[in-house]
Amino acid sequence: MTSWSHGYPADSPYTFSFQAAPAPGNLALVCALMGVEWRPAPRMCMIDIGCGRGYTANTLAAANPDWTVLGLDYNPAHIAEAAELAERAQLENAIFIEADLAEMSDAEIDQLPELDVASLHGVWTWVSDSVRAGIVRLLSRRLKPGGIVYIGYNAQPGFGRDMGLQRLFRHLAGGHAGPSPSRAQACLGTIRELYKTNPRNLTTTPLLTRIVDETDPLNAAYLVHEFLTDHWRPVFFEDLLADLAPAKLDFVGSIGLHENTPAYLFSDEQRAIYDTMPEGVMREFFKDICLTRPFRRDVFVRGLRRCDAAAAMDRQIIAACRTAPEASPKFEVPVGSAELPEELWRPIAAALNKGPQSLGRLRSLTPGRNPTAAELVTVLAGTGLALPVLRDSGPTEATTRFNRIVAETYANEGRQGGQYALASPVAAGGLPCSWLEMAVAVRVGQGQSDATALITELLPGIAATELDAIAQKTAALIAANTAIWRRFGVI
């Protein structure tokens, strides 16, 4: 542990991963669904607090040349890498700041521009009280009235079941010397052996199941940042809300759209109890008791103003990010699946395959039997079939350059997995993809379309026996996705 890090591991970089949740199109959708007034403005200032290696902030900057995107982190290695990527991609609207949230003075905070949007993904429940206090001071002093905040955090009681596992990790890692990644890896064997003995208080959770599964090893950088901080503490929603009070934040809703719709969440018996509860904190707590929700992704606004949810939803524009299937897609929710009747789905699928559509238009394609916009978008967003879009655009120099540089620079890391996205001026954010899809899209944008040549170039070590199969898959990917990449303005 480095001496300046306040108990957070700073000797190894975090994963290079794109987070889709804070894209303003997603925030606008949650606000519309919940009948809360908020729209992305043509010119805005965003901040990614605890931005890690800056991939999300840089993607948002590339996709939105008229927005200023700040990334703030105290780890100089993170900031150096993020700033270098911004400079190579010539993103003058991406600004990276090395600052320690626990130690920023009010005067330093006040040098930041006023903020329209703030994002905190994977920070709040990993850091000390003094860092959390710094976050609240920053939001209190710089978030504009009407500004919006996204927070992704480990929630109680869902993630509380992993507290024993986290403490066990820290104790075991304390017995090993060396850099954090090797200390984290060194714990895995003992945890796997212990798990086989069925210890009473090492609860089998999804995270523990991943850790004991040797066939699908968790990334060492993830293990370090998840387990080797001194301050890992899942929080109850109500405690987070209370801590945020100085910034005058009101809860809007959750990024997982179905989590805002009780009909998708509860059995009849649970629903009867839920309906007796007062709106607000108590109902959110009840959800956390009933649902499997270890990680919450919540949206807050500074100054909640109500609007007509139905009208706001009808205005939202979405676009399919894969070919809409003929059969009505099913999205698994706690009480079964959310889906539209086949006869309502068919014209919606046909329209989505033509291009971006407003939710209002999609709803009106089946007169007399209109699905609600909430039903429609819950299925589309939940299955990953569609994304909100904010503008009509072809590829820009910034997105083309940025996507190419990311595909080239992160090839080695990308081949091992990870979360990538093509910067899209249409989505005003990222179009999620694998690294290989990104590399293929970039090449297709440059006019290359021969799948075999393309794969030989991208995966030079590939065995001759595998080449045909992968080239075929790539040809199918190109055939299915070229229109979609164009729709999102990435080629």
Ligand SMILES: C[S@@+](CC[C@H](N)C(=O)[O-])C[C@H]1O[C@@H](n2cnc3c(N)ncnc32)[C@H](O)[C@@H]1O
């Ligand atoms: C789990 S990582 C999440 C990174 C990024 N938001 C993401 O989701 O990819 C937490 C980040 O918080 C940063 N951090 C921790 N303590 C901090 C502090 N006192 N001031 C500023 N950043 C801090 C770490 O350096 C790290 O990049």
